[in-house]
Amino acid sequence: MDRKRREWAKGGDDDDDSNDSDDSDGDRMLQEAIDMAIQNGKGWAPEQKEEYMKMILDDDYIPPIFCSSEEELRNTGLSEAFSSLKYDDDPAITMKLTKQRASKAFLDGKQNLAQNIQYYRTAINLYYETVHWATKIEPLEHRQQSTPTLDVKKDDDTPTKPNSSIREDTSTFEVYTENELNNIKSTLYSNSSLCHVQLKNWGYAKNDAERSLTFNDQNIKSIYRLALSYSMLREYIECGTTIDTGLDIDSKNKELLKLKKSCSTKINSARQAKQKRETQRSERIAKIKCIWKHCQNPTLSKISSTGDKIKLGRIALVASTNDSHDEDASCLESKWHHHFPHTGSIPKNIGNEWTWPCMFQYPSHNQSDFVKDFNENELLAMRMGEMYPELDEENFDGAIKETSMKWDYRNEFTCSNLAIYFECNEVTTTKNGIIHPEQVELLTDLSSTMKYYESSRALKGDEGPDIMKVVELLERKRLKKQRKQWKKQYNSLYNKPNPVDCIRIHPGMTLHEILIHPKMIVTNFIVTFIVIPENHPYHEIYLKQHPCIHILQPTQNPK
The missing domain is CATH 1.25.40.10 (Tetratricopeptide repeat domain)
Structure with missing residues (x-):
């Protein structure tokens, strides 16, 4: 570039008399200098120049020096260059x-x-x-x-400069x-x-x-x-x-x-309250461990057993994946299979005999009863006799007797007139272990069982509103993941699996014999029975939706 400039200057000295060509020579020299700069990677190419001119002539363009916000500065495309000018100091x-x-x-x-x-x-x-x-x-x-050592001194005792990008004069800062x-x-x-x-x-x-x-x-x-x-x-x-x-x-x-x-x-x-909470949590953990041990080894109880395990399951504790108040979701979360307001009830070991919380569901009338302690030794017929006693033809005053259930207008809920079932919630998972969000998920280990119990308690508000909100968000995240997996596999949540089958129970069965049945899964630690009057129209509808695949009845002891 310097050589070109000297040649142009020398040529200009030789042609001092040709003033008419001065302007053209100057333009030519300027254009050649610009072209050479572009070839050497300096300056702007014509396309870049046109793009820049188009940008600054835009009505919405704001020069960097007049920008009033970071967003406006970023839109100029010169934020880094402007920042380097603004902060050029050390x-x-x-x-x-x-x-x-x-x-x-x-x-x-x-x-x-x-x-x-x-x-x-x-x-x-x-x-x-x-x-x-x-x-x-x-x-x-x-x-x-990062500073390299100095090279060996030369003959004149002058050390060579190290090849480093760090400033040589560090006294300036x-x-x-x-x-x-x-x-x-x-x-x-x-x-x-x-x-x-x-x-x-x-x-x-x-x-x-x-x-x-x-x-x-x-x-x-x-x-x-x-x-x-x-x-x-x-x-x-x-x-x-x-x-x-x-x-x-x-x-x-x-x-x-x-x-x-x-x-x-x-x-x-606060420290005393925390210590109390930790003590209560330790007690709950001990209870869940004891329950899990009993479910895995029911033969350790006083009751004779075939060696089958009692299976525990869980359900989705929320019905919506967003935080907005949804009345439909609230209704779904209050359905019978979520066992509200009895969530958090667990089996108890009383006198070395286990009792279970039980839900008796009446789908024909949209009602239910909750039994807090149902002993494993107890016959189902004994409990049904207490809950649904037989009625005499007439009272002493000549009036017809009625059941204690105010909603039983036809007096159908008597022990001899009822069919009792449990639903086979045992889920055969699809490939990759995907199940529908509304299905029962089997609790396979102690850790997941304890986590589920603590979550169900927290959602009731037992641990305060803050913990309740955290658990609610975690459950929503889990439900969202389940829905996403199901949609990916089957394209829609409405592509639901068929309704589960049911098994009819003979009243002569004990609760323990029911619990160890291979098809029985105790959901949310609560045993759920379906009770329907024999001659009620809903009985036929229910059996169409949930086919009865077996009748569970006592086995005859050999003589």
Whole structure:
């Protein structure tokens, strides 16, 4: 390029008299220079130039210098170039300047009480920006590792320059060790946490205090602000733990001692409540373990057994995959097979004899009865005799007797007039283990059984509204995954499997004999029976939907 320029200059000296060609020669030289620059990868090609001109002539185009938001700057396509012009200084210098601006904004907020909200918000953003520039500074230890050693001296004792991209003159900017940078970042996050405290943004104050302690866990100010945030968020257990941590570092810190004194009662109450919850949870876990052991080894009970296991199953605890209030979903979740409001009831071992919660469902009348304790030794006929006693023809006053069920207008629910069934909810999973979301899923291990029981309790609100919301979201996520898998396999949720079969039960069977039947699955720890009057029209409809495949009746003992 320089050679071309000298030739043009020399040619110009020889043709001083030809003034008419000066303009044309200048244009020619300029065009050749532009073409040469483009060939060398410099400048813009004609297509790029046309694209740029089209962009700046657009009515919606805003030059970077006049952009009022980050989004407008990104739309220009020059955000990186503009940022490099704006922050062309060394990161250490920019970090110091930004920190000074943040500190000034914070002090202005303390002095100007009328408009301190905006000052504190500005200070928070500047502190975050300062952290950004602090992360761009390379610690001294990293520089020493990446700096190559000097080459061997030459004869004139002058060392050769190392081949490195690091600046040769490091005196133009400050040098920080990694520990110093961590302390700076910790202080910056601690200051932003203080700004959030002033604004009473306790959640953000807690987050920034936690970030501060990740860089320096000895920062006592951050510990105090974290403890204060916990107390304002009513997380008193974490508050007490944080206060104790801070006092281990500085036992005479006045702020922590004052906070401990004001929150001591609430902290102790929260710790006692937590200990109580943990004790209750341990007791529940022990109960579920005992139930699981009994289900896996029913022969250990006093009742003789064929060695079959008692199977436990679970159902979807929610009916909708979104958080919006859906009345239809609420109705579905309250259906009988979800066993509300009896969810959370479990079998009990009373006097070395097991009793089970049982649901007697009357689909012909859309009613149900719940029996809290049904002994495994007890005959079904004995329980039915108590619930559905036979009626005499007339009372002493000549009036016809009626059943105790107010909705039984025809007096059909008498022991001798009822058919009792259980549904065969044993599901044969399709390939890849996919089942329909409305089907019963077998609980195959102790862990899944305990998790399901705890979830069902939490959804009743036994663990408080916060835990209830978390479990509800997890159950919705699980239901969504099930639906997605079924849709992928069968294209639609409406492509449901056929209704399950049923088995009729002879009243002479004990509950234990019913439970160990291979087709019986105890869903939600509650044994469910279907009870229908023999001559009721719904009886025929039910058997069409759920074919009866077997009659379970007592076996005759050999003589």
